[in-house]
Each structure stands twice: as structure tokens, then as C-alpha cells.
Amino acid sequence: MSKLSEKFERGEFAISSEVGPPKGTNIEPVLEEAEKLKERVDAFNVTDQQSSVMRLGSLVTCYLLKQRGLEPILQVTCRDRNRIALQSDLLSAAVLGIENVLCLTGDHTTLGDHPQAKPVFDLDSVQLLKVAKRLMEGYDMMGNELDGKPKFFLGAVVSPGYEPLELQLIKMEKKIEAGAQFFQTQAVYDVSVFERFMERASKFGVPIMLGIVLLKSPAMARYMNENVAGVTVPEELIKELASVSKEDRPKKSIEIAGRLIRQMKHMCHGVHIMPLGWDKYVPAVLDEAEL
Amino acid sequence: MILVEPKPKDEILAFLQDERAIFIVACGGCPVGAEVGGEQKVLEMKELLESNGKKITGSALIEFLCNKALVGIHIGRHINELNEADCMLVLSCGVGVQAVANTVDKVAYPAFNTLPMRGVAGVWQSTERCNQCGDCLLYLTGGLCPITLCAKSLLNGPCGGTNNGKCEVDKELDCGWYLIYERLKRIGRLDLLKKYVQPKDFQKYIPSPQLRSSSLWALERRAK
Numbered sequence: 001m002s003k004l005s006e007k008f009e010r011g012e013f014a015i016s017s018e019v020g021p022p023k024g025t026n027i028e029p030v031l032e033e034a035e036k037l038k039e040r041v042d043a044f045n046v047t048d049q050q051s052s053v054m055r056l057g058s059l060v061t062c063y064l065l066k067q068r069g070l071e072p073i074l075q076v077t078c079r080d081r082n083r084i085a086l087q088s089d090l091l092s093a094a095v096l097g098i099e100n101v102l103c104l105t106g107d108h109t110t111l112g113d114h115p116q117a118k119p120v121f122d123l124d125s126v127q128l129l130k131v132a133k134r135l136m137e138g139y140d141m142m143g144n145e146l147d148g149k150p151k152f153f154l155g156a157v158v159s160p161g162y163e164p165l166e167l168q169l170i171k172m173e174k175k176i177e178a179g180a181q182f183f184q185t186q187a188v189y190d191v192s193v194f195e196r197f198m199e200r201a202s203k204f205g206v207p208i209m210l211g212i213v214l215l216k217s218p219a220m221a222r223y224m225n226e227n228v229a230g231v232t233v234p235e236e237l238i239k240e241l242a243s244v245s246k247e248d249r250p251k252k253s254i255e256i257a258g259r260l261i262r263q264m265k266h267m268c269h270g271v272h273i274m275p276l277g278w279d280k281y282v283p284a285v286l287d288e289a290e291l
Numbered sequence: 292m293i294l295v296e297p298k299p300k301d302e303i304l305a306f307l308q309d310e311r312a313i314f315i316v317a318c319g320g321c322p323v324g325a326e327v328g329g330e331q332k333v334l335e336m337k338e339l340l341e342s343n344g345k346k347i348t349g350s351a352l353i354e355f356l357c358n359k360a361l362v363g364i365h366i367g368r369h370i371n372e373l374n375e376a377d378c379m380l381v382l383s384c385g386v387g388v389q390a391v392a393n394t395v396d397k398v399a400y401p402a403f404n405t406l407p408m409r410g411v412a413g414v415w416q417s418t419e420r421c422n423q424c425g426d427c428l429l430y431l432t433g434g435l436c437p438i439t440l441c442a443k444s445l446l447n448g449p450c451g452g453t454n455n456g457k458c459e460v461d462k463e464l465d466c467g468w469y470l471i472y473e474r475l476k477r478i479g480r481l482d483l484l485k486k487y488v489q490p491k492d493f494q495k496y497i498p499s500p501q502l503r504s505s506s507l508w509a510l511e512r513r514a515k
Contacts, residue, residue: 106450121445124443124450127446157451163455166472166481174487178487229451
């Protein structure tokens, strides 16, 4: 059984981090970085061609993590595969013992490093969840019987800072009805935003993991404010980060992330940290968050 | 010319299940040419709905529904009948349904599916775009087409990339799902957003052998 789902079932606070497969075959450093977090982190998201940039696959990276005793969360997007390939990959994941699957729409192809590619989007995230659930029941989406049923713990994403929030909540509810068993959120830096979201989302009764991206610099925070949908880093935080020298930034970043998690952890069921290369600081963030 | 075919009666009656009073809008252009539109067809639809307990508050047969100005002028003459109606049933291609929905703040149900002609466009359309998917769902989306308005043609709501009502592909482009949300909110039908929409049947994008062997197809596709 998925260790992540067991954790939620026991009512314990779950911690996940993120692994980005390399562009190329040099996987070892990525696996080593993840292994160092083994004692502190319950599960690792493995991104699926993140930001539409072509990389090593999510499925094989999940498998390699699993071989080292780490718990992977397979991210699956609808951008690159049609319904035949998606169902097949889900079956492959199950055979490899990968149970946690995070179903996403995926960024548009034009945002990545192969902008000329044909965008697929044969299914959307809600439909993908429904299809995965159907596979668990022993049928493909056309109703054909499977020889051997897969077992998944299905996740989805939601964006607490999205305007209008009502539209986001409608989609969240649809995802739950389709089969989502847990949620990870887009990065949140404003406690009141998360509070407002959780007031309405907690009634759905599914575990929600707060998303945090480690802020590496004021420029990065400003970039996210301008370009990442639903993410707002308050000006005070940017100023706080800018108030220290470049050398002290990691320390400040750890302090900010840890503080935010500490302030919001009582409202939710887990935290999902996206270190974007700063994996080595994750334990310090968790210390600061008192986790 | 755009080719349309009537949706199965069962589908029409199913999606109109909770509607009581209906105003019928019909296009007098392409559907008449395809012999599925015109006065007689409006009468038949009226009879079908009435025999299923619906009240028809009125009807309008308008020359070309793909022209919003024309729709606006003609539909203005039916304000009282439209006010009485819960919704509209539109006998036209997807462009016509969108033009009507854009003019009147009520749900516009498509009575037809628009058939794939492999890229042929309407004659008078303005901003409305129909992708001829052969399985019209405009009644769920406030008469705004997510196939043509969303860069990913998503069917169950916006993706996470939409920002302040704009599309992640280009900040100048509106997010189609944001427009759909705003429209449905305006007409008090956000409940429609909660309905799960099945994956598209892409077989319907292939013109059927019957369509390809029709004289209309031959006339439309004839090479000079």
C-alpha cells in the first residue's frame, strides 16, 4: 500500500519534496540528492517534462527512486500522450509498484524548449483521474476488461491563490468526484490566502498538502509574481529576502519557508516542498518549520 | 456552406429535462440547404417538445445566425417571448449557437451537431469559431466554445496556467474558461460548470462515408 496514503490514514502530517529528472542520462546525482532526504521526506514528486522541457522520463525516475527505498509520486500530464499511451503508462507504473499518481493537465507545449511540438491534451486532468480510477476497477476507459487490476493513490493539484477562487473550487470538486484522493497546492506565500482557501476546501474531506517553492532570490520572487499563475509573493517577503547579502540568501530563504510552513501547517495535512535544486536545504526548512 | 445534422431526439430531451419554457431560434441559412432547417423543421421541433410537456414561448427563424448584428436585430422583436423562456434551443451550426448565446443571457442549447468539413468556415461569422467537432456541448459552456477558445481544448474547466483571465500561451489572449465562467455566472448557471464532460470522440472529426457521398458534400468540395 502507498506509504503516503497510510500516512494520511494515520492522521499524520505528510512531507513531500520534488525530483526533477535531468536533461540527459546523468541520473545518479539526482538520486543521491533525494536519498539524502530519505529520513525527513515521506515521498518525492517526479515531474513529467516540467515546464514542457524535454528530459528523462518521470516513470523510470520513479522506479529508480523506488529501488533505493524511496516513495515516488508519479506526475502524469496530458500534454504529450493520448489516451492510449496514458492508460498504458499507468499500467506500467502499477507493474513497477508505483502507486502515487499525480494527475495534471500540463503546461502548454509552447512554453518549453520544443515549442514547435504538437500539443496533445487528448484528455484533461479530470478525465485522466476518472480513467485512472476506472483502471483500478479493472477496466480501460472503453470498458474492456483488464487482466490484472492496478492499484493507485490518486492525487491532483489546486491553486489557492487563483482568482476567481470559486472556479478553482468547482474544478477541485470535479477532480474529487473523478477520483482524486489527495491534493498538492500551487505555492502559497500568504497565510491569509491559504486560510481563505482552506475555509472552503477543507469541507471536501480530502488531504491537502500545502505547496512551497523555496525562494532563491528577490528576482525569482518577482518573476513568479509576474509569470506563474496563482502565485503571489507579498512585497514584504521580497524585501525581507533582499535585506540580506547574496551569501546569506539561502539562510533567509530557509527561514521564510520554514516560518510559512509553521504558520500554515495546522490548517492542512501535509507540505509539498519544491526546492528547485536547493534540495540540500530541505532538512533545514523542516527544522525551521518544526517538523 | 456548413453541414449540420440534428442531434438525436433523446439527447435533446435529456439535456432539456429540467427546462420548462423554451424559445426556439432557427437559422435560415445552411440548415435549410441541408434540409434539416426551415419553417417546417421548427414546427416539428415545437411539436416534439410540446408533446414532451415543454412550453414553447415563441420562435424566430433568422436568415443567417452566424451574423450577430442580424441576430440582434431580429431577436429584439421577440423580447417578451424570450423573457418568458427559461432557455433557448438553437437550430443551427455551432457558430449560430454562439452568436445567439452572445446576444441573449440565457442558456442556448444546440439542436444540431456541426459536421466536419475538414476546415470549411462559415460565411458571415465574426468572433465566434466552431471547430466542427460533431458533438456540440455549447449548452454546458454558456455558448462559448472551449474547443476553439482554450489553447488546450480542455473540457472540464481551466488549467492551472490561466492568470488574471489570460491564457498561459499568450498574455494577450483571453482564457476561454474564464470567459465561460463569467458568462455562466452572469446568467446564473454556474451549476453547469460542475457537470463532468467525457473525453471527445475524435472519430466524429472524420467526415462519415454518408456525408462524403452526399450531393451537398460534392457541391461544397468540388474542385474547379
